[in-house]
Amino acid sequence: MKISLFIPLKNRAISTIWGCRSLTGACILFGTLISYTLQSCDNQLDDKLILKPNGEPALPAELSAGYSTIFSSSPDAYDTNADWVTGELLTRFNRGDGLYDGSRGTGSNTGGGLGPVYAGYSCGSCHKSTGRTKPALADGGSGNGFSSMLVYISRKTGGYFPEYGRVLHDQSIYGVKAEGKVKITTTTQKFRFPEGEEYELMTPHYEIYQWYADSIRPEDLRISVRQPLRHVGLGQMMALDLDELQKVAAKSNYPEYGISGRLNYITEKGVKQIGLSGNKAQHADLTVELGFSSDLGVTNDRYPHEVCEGQSQMMGFSNYGIQISTEDMENVDLYMQALGVPARRNVTDETVQKGEKLFHQAKCHLCHVTTLHTRPRGSKLLNNTQLPWLGSQTIHPYSDFLLHDMGTELNDDYTSGLATGYEWRTTPLWGIGLQETVNGHTYFLHDGRARNLTEAIMWHGGEGSASRTLFSRMSKEERAALITFLESL
Numbered sequence: 001m002k003i004s005l006f007i008p009l010k011n012r013a014i015s016t017i018w019g020c021r022s023l024t025g026a027c028i029l030f031g032t033l034i035s036y037t038l039q040s041c042d043n044q045l046d047d048k049l050i051l052k053p054n055g056e057p058a059l060p061a062e063l064s065a066g067y068s069t070i071f072s073s074s075p076d077a078y079d080t081n082a083d084w085v086t087g088e089l090l091t092r093f094n095r096g097d098g099l100y101d102g103s104r105g106t107g108s109n110t111g112g113g114l115g116p117v118y119a120g121y122s123c124g125s126c127h128k129s130t131g132r133t134k135p136a137l138a139d140g141g142s143g144n145g146f147s148s149m150l151v152y153i154s155r156k157t158g159g160y161f162p163e164y165g166r167v168l169h170d171q172s173i174y175g176v177k178a179e180g181k182v183k184i185t186t187t188t189q190k191f192r193f194p195e196g197e198e199y200e201l202m203t204p205h206y207e208i209y210q211w212y213a214d215s216i217r218p219e220d221l222r223i224s225v226r227q228p229l230r231h232v233g234l235g236q237m238m239a240l241d242l243d244e245l246q247k248v249a250a251k252s253n254y255p256e257y258g259i260s261g262r263l264n265y266i267t268e269k270g271v272k273q274i275g276l277s278g279n280k281a282q283h284a285d286l287t288v289e290l291g292f293s294s295d296l297g298v299t300n301d302r303y304p305h306e307v308c309e310g311q312s313q314m315m316g317f318s319n320y321g322i323q324i325s326t327e328d329m330e331n332v333d334l335y336m337q338a339l340g341v342p343a344r345r346n347v348t349d350e351t352v353q354k355g356e357k358l359f360h361q362a363k364c365h366l367c368h369v370t371t372l373h374t375r376p377r378g379s380k381l382l383n384n385t386q387l388p389w390l391g392s393q394t395i396h397p398y399s400d401f402l403l404h405d406m407g408t409e410l411n412d413d414y415t416s417g418l419a420t421g422y423e424w425r426t427t428p429l430w431g432i433g434l435q436e437t438v439n440g441h442t443y444f445l446h447d448g449r450a451r452n453l454t455e456a457i458m459w460h461g462g463e464g465s466a467s468r469t470l471f472s473r474m475s476k477e478e479r480a481a482l483i484t485f486l487e488s489l
């Protein structure tokens with residue numbers, strides 16, 4: 001079987017079988033796909049050889065993710081394959097795309113398995129165009145409609161409630177009650193920057209009602225609401241050089257700014273690993289299997305039991321067996337990891353360049369680390385398919401992927417692995433400037449409480465306090481320039 005690998009070098013496809021080819025001083029890796037297993041050697045690509053759609057060489061500052069960078073600022077910017085995805089890989093990518101976005105039904109046939117209780121009817125329902133669907137707090141909660149959020153519940157004393165699990169499933173199929181509904185109210189408070197400009201911070205408040213079983217008293221209940229994360233750069237994240245990441249963690253000690261980051265270590269599949277994904281770096285992989293099980297109610301080989309198993313209302317609804325194959329889930333995994341990463345835009349613009357300098361002056365870069373690298377052999381999918389095209393790349397995620405104490409106001413009292421309620425993983429910023437274009441809103445942070453980038457910065461407490469203060473002391477023009485820089489990412 002032959003694979004055609006498109007390298008945006010000469011705007012043409014180059015095909016080969018078995019092995020590597022050297023081209024203009026850059027080693028371009030090719031592979032063969034045999035039984036869905038890719039064998040490879042290390043690969044590198046000189047950034048200067050990548051051409052933009054207009055034929056001009058890309059500037060290094062534009063290349064967010066090496067040769068997985070795509071030059072798109074359209075509504076499809078988060079949902080476009082990297083150029084190296086061709087041939088059989090593209091076929092599988094498209095298959096995974098369909099499984100990601102397709103609304104699942106309630107039966108046990110292909111495309112079925114939804115529920116009986118669930119949080120979303122497809123991956124894309126919460127991650128619109130692999131981004132962030134508009135948060136439910138904009139509409140007051142789940143109510144009778146779709147929520148596009150995860151609601152983590154636990155006892156304030158620790159542990160889960162017997163009739164529920166770690167996640168409240170606020171949607172259900174016909175004949176079954178949702179586990180509960182969420183009402184969201186907000187309060188706002190006005191503040192002023194030192195030179196007089198006003199801004200607001202909005203605080204959400206959560207109430208769960210219509211419990212399917214006995215109501216849980218608010219005083220016994222801990223709630224943490226999570227809005228979906230952007231899926232930009234997931235392949236690069238899974239290919240990160242973990243040795244480099246450990247060095248970043250060892251160096252993340254800046255007492256003059258109150259910053260000290262650390263890695264989260266979690267145990268998955270019986271193995272202790274570095275946590276990378278999720279708001280608290282609580283997962284070592286992309287949790288495709290967990291997502292199908294917990295979020296959609298779709299059983300699989302790793303999670304063969306319905307999340308609602310044991311509930312009194314489940315009689316007759318939980319005997320469908322395995323509802324999605326590992327092969328199909330790997331195609332979803334491939335789809336997410338093979339997505340292109342939008343290039344930085346307007347990198348030569350004077351205001352953007354000024355904003356970038358101010359970003360560093362505010363010490364934002366100490367946590368939102370500009371440059372990292374991927375390991376030579378790239379990443380491996382959940383069914384062991386190798387993706388060497390993700391290897392040996394210089395990337396610009398604007399994250400250290402470490403946990404940082406973000407202060408009392410963002411504390412959710414919810415622990416994940418080593419992460420305390422105060423700690424959150426540094427959110428990668430690549431693609432953030434396109435969120436409004438792709439998803440139609442500018443809600444940020446883990447629960448969507450920040451309605452714009454300025455509010456997101458001003459919510460930074462704890463280890464983010466120094467940057468927040470430095471930002472607040474800037475002139476109005478300087479703050480605007482820094483925001484313009486963020487919008488270029």
